[in-house]
Amino acid sequence: MLVRRWVPGVLGLVLLALSGLVLVLASRNRRLSSEYQELRQLSTLPHRGTVVPTFRAVTLDGRPVIIGERADSTARQVLFVFNTRCPFCLATIPAWQRLSDSLGRAGVEVLAISLDPGDSTRRYVSQHDLRYSVLTFPQPKLKRLYRAVAVPQTVVLDWGGTVLYARTGTLDSASLDSVYAAVKHRTDP
Template sequence: MKPITRNILIVAVAAIAALGGYLAQRSIAPSPATGAPQVARDAGAPILALNLPDSKGANQALAQWRGKVLVVNFWATWCPPCLREIPEFSAVSRRFADAPVQFVGIGIDQPDNVRKFAEENKVPYPLLIAPLETLAVTSALGNSSQALPFTAIFDRQGELDFVKLGTLNEAELEGKIRALLASR
C-alpha cells in the first residue's frame, strides 16, 4: 500500500471513529426537558417590574406579590386557547387560595372586554390590562413571536422557574406550583 493511500485511510478511519464517538455520546447524554425553553432565573425581572391597571383601573405592581409563588398568564379574550385555559387556571387558583400562591392574568385586550370576561367567568384572581407592546417582555423568555397564551411561574424569591408558550393544562400547572411550594 502506498504511503499516501495509507495516510488517507488512517485519516478516514479516525474521522469515522470520532463521528461514531460523538454520536454515541450524544445518544446517552441527558436531553433537556422538552416544552419549556431554558431561561436564566433572573430573566423574568421585566415581568416583575410591570405596573399595570387592573380591571377596575387601579394600578397593580407585580412586585407586590414577591414572597409567593407567582403565576403570570398573558392572555386575551380574542384568543381561543386562552379561553380554554383560564377555567383550569381558575380551578387551580381556588385550590391554592390558602397557600402562598398568587395568580395574575395580563389581558392583552381592552379594559371593557377584560372586565366583562372576569365577571362572566368569575375569575378568582386579578386580571390586569396591557397593550400589545407589553408582550415584548416575553421575547427574551422564548416567546419571540409574542404569541398567546404565555405563562411564567416565579418561585417565592421572585426567580423565574418556568415558562410556557401555549396552553398549560391543570395537572402540569398544579404540579409546578406544588414543587415550588415544597422547595426552600
C-alpha cells in the same frame, strides 16, 4: 475490456457513498432544524431563568399590584397571560381557576394579564366569570419584555422576577403538577 468491468463496480460504490452522505446530511439537517426551533422558542417565549422587569399596574377592579417583585424571598407570583380572542385561553380558564383557588388559599398571588385593551378585557372577564385578579400591560413594551407573544401562557415568578416555570398552551394534569412544583420550589425547609 478491463475498464468496462470495474466501471460499474466503481459507479456502484460511488452511488452507495453518495447515498450514505445524503442520509447523514438529512439527519444533521433534521437535528439542526430542531435546534433552531428550540433556540427560536428560547428567544421569543418566556423560559426558566429569564428575569422579567418589575412593573406596577392596577387590576381591573382597582387594586394596585407590583409584578415581578415581592418583599418575601419565598413569595411566588403566578401569571396567566391571555387574550380575549384565543379559544385555547378560553379552554384553559377552568384549570387557571382551580390553580387560582388552591394557590390563593396558600398565599400565592395569582394574576391574569390580558394582551387586549381594558374595555374588551372587562367584557371578557364579566362574560366568563373570571374570579381572579385581571390586569392589562400598562405599556406595550412590557409585552415584549415579558415575551408575551403566544397565548395562553402560565408563568411562575420568584420574589425577584426570575421565571421558575413557563408554559405556553393549555394546561393538563401533568402541567398543573409542574406549576404546583414550581410554586413550591425553594420554599420548603
